[in-house]
Amino acid sequence: MRKILILTTGGTIASRPAGKGLEPEAGATMVRAAVDALKPACEVDIQPIAQLDGSDVQPEEWQAFARAVIEACPDYDGIVITHGTDTLAYTAAMLSYMLRACPIPVVFTGAQAPLSRPLSDGSENLRCALAMAQSQKPGVFVAFDRKVILGTRAVKVRTTGFDAFKSVNYPYVGEVNARGLVLNAHLPKRPSQLFSPELRLCKRVFLIKLIPGFNPDVVDLLASLGYKGVVIEAFGAGGMHVIRRDLTDSLERLTRQGIPAVVCSQCLYEHSDLNLYKPGQLALEKGAIPGYDMTTEAAVTKLMWALGQEADLEAVRKIFATNFAGEATLPQAGESR
The missing domain is CATH 3.40.50.40 (Rossmann fold)
Structure with missing residues (x-):
């Protein structure tokens, strides 16, 4: 049984109504409940590392998220990161560069409607992300609306629709259908170089x-x-x-x-x-x-x-x-x- 870590950072997927609109919950109660309901065929640990609306994720968070992946990488077969959708494509792209040659899948996901709502898309997005995290295919990806996108090719194209992300100028690397998660030939090859993260960046x-x-x-x-x-x-x-x-x-x-x-x-x-x-x-x-x-x-x-x-x-x-x-x-x- 593969071992998967979910890092939660906030975002709509883990939000509840508050005095001034939706706000991310502290901890990972909703995500844990959703994962338990899915009964995944893997062992899942959950670790909250931030409690942020997606619009508040900035370069400092990119470095912190990358460090969390680096620290967990030796102990897990795959990592899922739940994230606010507004800046998810930026974070996935940046970690694609920072974590080049990462030997395991790192999969970003989120939701357009919170898990606390009956018709949320969050559970299906988590299911797809967990499947990709178990694939043993290295790289950084985005899992959303039953599709998997290369981390550097994801773009948010809708504000409320569940098919919020598209793969731009590159085929989807995976799609969910009646056979499960089907991966295509456009997956990155397993890296030949050693995993040597490069987290320095310039904000200017x-x-x-x-x-x-x-x-x-x-x-x-x-x-x-x-x-x-x-x-x-x-x-x-x-x-x-x-x-x-x-x-x-x-x-x-x-x-x-x-x-x-x-x-x-x-x-x-x-x-x-x-x-x-x-x-x-x-x-x-x-x-x-x-x-x-x-x-x-x-x-x-x-x-x-x-x-x-x-x-x-x-x-x-x-x-x-x-x-x-x-x-x-x-x-x-x-x-x-």
């Missing part, structure tokens, strides 16, 4: 979503405020203004200061390609780092993690040219992107 990263008429002075202001990296959600395949308000000049100034600027697409699906149009090519010439088909969550957390490992711009550029945890589909030889 800013995300910009371009709009028509965006003022490039904002980018220069970020540098003066001490930000160390910028992620830009550009138009379409990577477009940005180059007339009247030339953003590429600001990118060049960032590059001269050693500040990386990662450019990805506002479009949820398919990849960005900065070589496709003239504005994107100018951005590349001025130092922009391609974000390929990464989600915003994966790009932002990767830049924070990369700057925690390396302050040098060229080292960060090399990190973004490497696919660490399935976060990017890198161009093959002869492709532009």
